[in-house]
Amino acid sequence: MRIGLVVFLLVAGLWVVWSGLPTFADIVTWASAQQRGFQTDMARSVRAIQRGEAGSWIALVGAAGAYGVVHAAGPGHGKYLIGGMGFGSEVSVRRMLALAIASSLAQAVWAITLVYGGFWLFRMSAARMTTLAEDWLAPASYLAIGAIGAILAIRGAGLLWRRVRPRPRNLWLGVGSDHSCCAHYTVTPAQVAALTTRRDAVALVTSIAVRPCTGAIFLLVIAWQLDIHLAGACAVIAMGLGTALLTSAVAVSSVSMRGLTLLSTGRFGLAGLVLPVVQILAGVAVLSISCGLLVRALA
Amino acid sequence: MQHLYSIALTVVGLAGLGQAALAHPHVFVDGGVDFVMADDSTLAALSVTWLYDEFETLYDLSSRGIDLPADGTLSNADRETIRAAYSVWPDDFDGSAHLTIDGERIEMDWPSDLAVDLIDGRLQLVFRRNLPVPIDLSGKTVESAFYERTYFFAFQITDPPTFIGPSTCEARLIPYAPDSQSAAAQDSLAMLGREETPAIADVGRLFADRIVVACE
Numbered sequence: 001m002r003i004g005l006v007v008f009l010l011v012a013g014l015w016v017v018w019s020g021l022p023t024f025a026d027i028v029t030w031a032s033a034q035q036r037g038f039q040t041d042m043a044r045s046v047r048a049i050q051r052g053e054a055g056s057w058i059a060l061v062g063a064a065g066a067y068g069v070v071h072a073a074g075p076g077h078g079k080y081l082i083g084g085m086g087f088g089s090e091v092s093v094r095r096m097l098a099l100a101i102a103s104s105l106a107q108a109v110w111a112i113t114l115v116y117g118g119f120w121l122f123r124m125s126a127a128r129m130t131t132l133a134e135d136w137l138a139p140a141s142y143l144a145i146g147a148i149g150a151i152l153a154i155r156g157a158g159l160l161w162r163r164v165r166p167r168p169r170n171l172w173l174g175v176g177s178d179h180s181c182c183a184h185y186t187v188t189p190a191q192v193a194a195l196t197t198r199r200d201a202v203a204l205v206t207s208i209a210v211r212p213c214t215g216a217i218f219l220l221v222i223a224w225q226l227d228i229h230l231a232g233a234c235a236v237i238a239m240g241l242g243t244a245l246l247t248s249a250v251a252v253s254s255v256s257m258r259g260l261t262l263l264s265t266g267r268f269g270l271a272g273l274v275l276p277v278v279q280i281l282a283g284v285a286v287l288s289i290s291c292g293l294l295v296r297a298l299a
Numbered sequence: 300m301q302h303l304y305s306i307a308l309t310v311v312g313l314a315g316l317g318q319a320a321l322a323h324p325h326v327f328v329d330g331g332v333d334f335v336m337a338d339d340s341t342l343a344a345l346s347v348t349w350l351y352d353e354f355e356t357l358y359d360l361s362s363r364g365i366d367l368p369a370d371g372t373l374s375n376a377d378r379e380t381i382r383a384a385y386s387v388w389p390d391d392f393d394g395s396a397h398l399t400i401d402g403e404r405i406e407m408d409w410p411s412d413l414a415v416d417l418i419d420g421r422l423q424l425v426f427r428r429n430l431p432v433p434i435d436l437s438g439k440t441v442e443s444a445f446y447e448r449t450y451f452f453a454f455q456i457t458d459p460p461t462f463i464g465p466s467t468c469e470a471r472l473i474p475y476a477p478d479s480q481s482a483a484a485q486d487s488l489a490m491l492g493r494e495e496t497p498a499i500a501d502v503g504r505l506f507a508d509r510i511v512v513a514c515e
């Protein structure tokens with residue numbers, strides 16, 4: 001019961017912090033000013049590279065990395081997918097971290113491929129590239145993310161069904177030795193098996209990475225026009241690493257939150273039921289957020 | 300009981316992830332609104348000034364195949380390229396200088412007389428929006444709010460408002476101040492993906508600097 005109380009306090013605390021946060025409008029102004037500052041830093045270091053000033057490369061990479069962190073603090077960048085997965089599936093912290101970093105880096109590499117490739121191979125205009133990202137890749141990403149949410153929920157439902165369905169009594173063994181009867185159920189990764197295969201990981205990373213970030217596209221268009229291709233590519237990778245830093249924080253906290261949930265329920269033998277329920281909820285949440293974004297993107 | 304805790308945790312956790320932080324604009328535009336007068340108290344047009352941030356300036360020029368010139372001035376050809384690009388405004392363009400008189404929204408003509416300049420590495424656009432018919436402002440409540448509906452562009456008034464032509468009116472700048480209304484809007488913005496256009500109508504208005512004009 002004590003653990004329950006701790007969890008309750010934690011929930012209450014989170015709730016207060018959360019519902020209190022948006023009213024601190026100073027934070028809004030602060031975040032906006034930070035982003036503007038780093039955007040200006042990027043612009044100035046790009047011009048310094050043009051003029052051939054020493055150290056300007058480092059300045060650009062640094063500014064882009066910082067921009068990645070600040071900008072990723074806003075919604076998007078697959079954070080809710082990573083968070084939902086970390087919370088609703090039996091994936092280790094280490095694996096979640098790897099997924100978070102891989103998806104941010106893949107997103108950066110894809111942006112570079114798209115912009116440089118588009119200019120070089122297809123002589124596309126910058127406006128067409130932005131349109132492609134907004135009108136096609138964004139909805140594709142939401143669709144893919146939504147599908148992963150649905151799969152997570154369905155797997156959770158299947159798991160829940162296996163836990164609660166009436167079990168045929170084994171006549172040969174008799175009631176007393178029926179091992180499947182379940183007061184002390186413990187969860188094993190094999191049973192949950194959500195998002196643990198290589199195929200799952202690739203799907204997750206792809207669904208996030210398919211949609212490049214606007215800030216990266218802007219920087220790459222500038223770098224292409226000013227003929228500082230390598231500097232632009234390095235800066236966008238740094239931006240991806242900055243984003244990864246924030247996404248990783250989400251990944252770690254979501255896994256810890258899952259741990260707390262299981263801890264609070266595990267000693268009462270309910271973990272076997274709670275995990276699938278959590279998985280269903282996480283999957284449905286990811287699905288519904290993606291659908292909302294998809295509808296808005298197609299509107 | 301334990302079920303309740305964990306479900307509560309789940310809900311809070313996911314709410315937190317969905318709204319992990321606050322949305323923010325992509326393009327920052329400084330500038331302001333000046334009032335073009337037909338006579339002492341009759342408004343004929345608004346003159347709108349946009350000064351893009353340095354990053355957006357680089358992007359805007361690059362995307363039109365223009366290098367930012369080393370000497371910081373635009374060639375006539377570049378100026379023409381930009382003017383041509385900005386002569387076609389998107390259908391949903393809302394002009395950024397929203398004018399209301401006695402609480403009623405005044406529709407204005409499409410932008411005209413566009414002037415393009417480069418100021419300290421920042422692209423500046425100045426254009427005019429004529430009123431279909433000049434309006435006498437005497438004794439009326441006149442307000443111009445400087446914003447873009449979707450808040451993808453964050454506008455800020457940095458040039459104090461002036462009157463162009465004869466005027467007996469006074470203009471007062473009311474900078475944006477965080478209040479509970481914009482906090483609520485920020486809540487809705489936070490639910491959006493980073494690149495989304497907010498669904499709530501006119502969200503930008505909640506973050507707008509405003510100019511109030513009073514004529515004797």
